[in-house]
Amino acid sequence: MQWADVIGQNTVKLQLMEMVQQNRLGHALLFLGKEGNGSLLLALAFAQYLVCEKNGLTPAATDNSPSLFGAADTANATPQPAKDSCGVCPSCIKAGQLIHPDIHFSYPTVVTKQMKKPIATEFIKEWRSFITQNPYGNLFDWISIIKENENSQGNITAEECNDIIRKLSLKSFESPYKILILWMPEYLGKSGNKLLKLIEEPPPDTLIILVAENEDRILPTILSRCQLIKIPILKPAEIEKALTEREQANPATAAQVAAIAEGNYREAVSFLQHAGDNWEEILRNWLNAILKTGPVAQTHWVTDISHLGRENQKQFLHYFIHLLDVALQLRVGDAARLSSHFSATEIDFAARLNKMTGIEQQEAMIHEADRASYYIERNANSKLLFHALTIKLFHIIRDKVVFLD
Numbered sequence: 001m002q003w004a005d006v007i008g009q010n011t012v013k014l015q016l017m018e019m020v021q022q023n024r025l026g027h028a029l030l031f032l033g034k035e036g037n038g039s040l041l042l043a044l045a046f047a048q049y050l051v052c053e054k055n056g057l058t059p060a061a062t063d064n065s066p067s068l069f070g071a072a073d074t075a076n077a078t079p080q081p082a083k084d085s086c087g088v089c090p091s092c093i094k095a096g097q098l099i100h101p102d103i104h105f106s107y108p109t110v111v112t113k114q115m116k117k118p119i120a121t122e123f124i125k126e127w128r129s130f131i132t133q134n135p136y137g138n139l140f141d142w143i144s145i146i147k148e149n150e151n152s153q154g155n156i157t158a159e160e161c162n163d164i165i166r167k168l169s170l171k172s173f174e175s176p177y178k179i180l181i182l183w184m185p186e187y188l189g190k191s192g193n194k195l196l197k198l199i200e201e202p203p204p205d206t207l208i209i210l211v212a213e214n215e216d217r218i219l220p221t222i223l224s225r226c227q228l229i230k231i232p233i234l235k236p237a238e239i240e241k242a243l244t245e246r247e248q249a250n251p252a253t254a255a256q257v258a259a260i261a262e263g264n265y266r267e268a269v270s271f272l273q274h275a276g277d278n279w280e281e282i283l284r285n286w287l288n289a290i291l292k293t294g295p296v297a298q299t300h301w302v303t304d305i306s307h308l309g310r311e312n313q314k315q316f317l318h319y320f321i322h323l324l325d326v327a328l329q330l331r332v333g334d335a336a337r338l339s340s341h342f343s344a345t346e347i348d349f350a351a352r353l354n355k356m357t358g359i360e361q362q363e364a365m366i367h368e369a370d371r372a373s374y375y376i377e378r379n380a381n382s383k384l385l386f387h388a389l390t391i392k393l394f395h396i397i398r399d400k401v402v403f404l405d
Contacts, residue, residue, distance in 0.1 A: 001044035001096055003084045005135075007265055008238035009038055012231055016046050017083065026227030028199045028208040030185075033231025035138045035213055036264030042231060043181045043209045044131070045085070047103045048095035050207070051175040052085035091175060098128045101173040106164055106182040108139060108154030110147050117159045136266040139184055140377075156184070158191035165198055168206055178206045185210045186217035199225045233263025247272055260315070260322040271315045279319040280349060290394050291356075298390050306383040310376055313386075317373040324366050326350040331359065357397055364396050 003013050019025045033039040049055060085092050094100040105127060109118040120127070126146050134141055143154045164180060172178045185192065199208055199222060210226060212218055236258040242265060243254035249272055261268035282305070289297035305313060327350035353362065372389050376382060 001041060001048050002087050002092075003045050003049070006038050006041045006045050007242045008234050009042060009231065012042060012229065013045075015229070016042075017049070020050070025207070027202050027206065028210070028226045030210045030212060030218075030223070030226035030228050031231055032212050032215055032228060034233055034263065036136050036261075036266035036268075037231050037233050038136065038265065039213075039231045040131075040181075040183055040211050041135055043183075043211050044095075044098075046209070047100075047179045047181060047207075048085045048092055050177055050179065051091045051095055051100060051102060053089040053091050054086040055084075094174075098124075098131060100175070102175040102178050104164070104167050104178070104180045106156065106160060106180065107142065108156055108184050108187045109160065110143060110152040110154060112146075112148050117157060119157070119160045119163045121163065134266075136269070138266060139187075141266075154184070154187055156182075156188045156191070158194060161188070161191050161194040164195065168198060168203055168208075172205070176205055178203070180206070180208045181211065182208065183211045185212050185219075185222060186214050188219060188222070190219075192219045192222055196221055196225065234265055235263070236261070239263070239265055239268045243268060243272060260318040262318065267314075267318070270311050271318070273311070279316050280345060282316060283320055283323070283349075286390070287356075290390060291397060298387075302383055302386045302390060305386050310379070310382070313376050313382055314373050317369045317376070321366050321369050321373075322346075323349055323353065324362050324369075327353040327357075328359065328362055330354060358400075361396050361400060365393060368392050368396070 006013070031039045031043055085095075087093075087096070091100060095103055098105070105124070106120045107123075107127065109115075109120055109123055111118060115122055123146055130137060130142055130145055139154055143152060146152075164182070168178055168180060170178075188195070202208060210218075210222070215223065236255075239261055240251075240254045240258035243249040243257060244251055247254075247269060249257070253272070257268050257271045261271060285297075286301055286305075289301045305316070308316070323346060326346050330347065330350050331354060357365070368389060372385055375385055
């Protein structure tokens with residue numbers, strides 16, 4: 001995995017390279033960012049960058065190789081590292097195939113009939129397939145691959161922590177550095193305390209990279225021992241460019257999908273599969289049912305939307321949130337300027353929403369739609385959910401009621 005394989009995140013890439021060049025790299029890094037922004041791919045690309053034999057960081061590149069963590073050696077200057085891993089040396093090829101012996105992986109696993117106390121190594125084939133086929137996938141995608149039943153829950157076990165300690169205590173095989181990429185440390189639980197000493201005082205030339213989405217769910221004792229690297233969400237322009245180049249999407253469709261993906265490339269790819277659906281018409285029918293045609297039309301609409309499937313329902317709600325966001329921008333912005341960012345249809349619909357609702361109502365509607373999307377992701381009953389959402393929107397619009405959590 002090279003920097004070029006990671007969508008956007010140029011500021012973070014530069015930050016990581018400068019940390020290496022200026023010897024400001026901590027022994028434990030925490031890559032913190034929301035789902036779909038490429039945090040895991042950044043960790044993979046960074047690991048390959050460090051073990052690359054041609055970028056000036058390894059003994060294969062120079063006899064005066066610098067320490068990865070030590071103070072800068074001004075007496076024996078070394079070549080400046082390259083701006084990316086070469087991608088062709090033996091170390092890069094192995095890292096790209098996720099088989100480099102000095103790059104280790106840890107991730108949530110599930111209990112199976114064969115493994116009552118699972119460790120990550122037992123699922124390494126599935127892990128390599130997951131990264132190759134779905135590099136921006138989330139925990140739900142991963143667990144769906146390895147679980148044996150619907151009730152399987154992902155977890156990083158105490159046995160996995162023991163295996164991490166064992167692996168990192170060994171000498172490196174090929175690279176001067178050992179690297180551990182631990183994905184989703186939120187799922188360590190109390191067993192994560194086993195890793196405290198390792199994170200605080202790892203063996204020489206060992207780098208630990210934790211890749212997380214939710215800072216609040218990480219053990220505070222682990223959080224305090226890591227050097228935090230915040231990974232921002234992707235910009236719509238970056239998602240749009242990636243969709244046209246990587247997914248061969250139509251530019252107009254890519255622009256529309258990127259606008260509602262909220263910086264999440266995984267969601268954008270999923271939305272692209274249903275981009276031909278007429279969300280505007282569905283939304284218009286919904287609002288008409290809420291405000292004009294009454295309960296019978298509302299029931300029919302809820303029945304229809306419940307048959308669309310989870311991903312379609314999420315995309316519809318994201319489209320609704322997007323239009324409400326455009327409406328808010330239209331209140332305070334210049335319509336002529338917004339026309340360069342949004343289609344004429346979107347601006348017209350947003351203007352109608354502004355005539356129908358005020359700012360507080362729109363913010364309340366965004367909140368309720370966002371909550372509904374959250375529960376759909378977690379397999380809530382869609383018919384009950386959209387029925388409740390319909391009633392809430394009726395009272396928000398008609399009675400100006402704001403519901404409290």
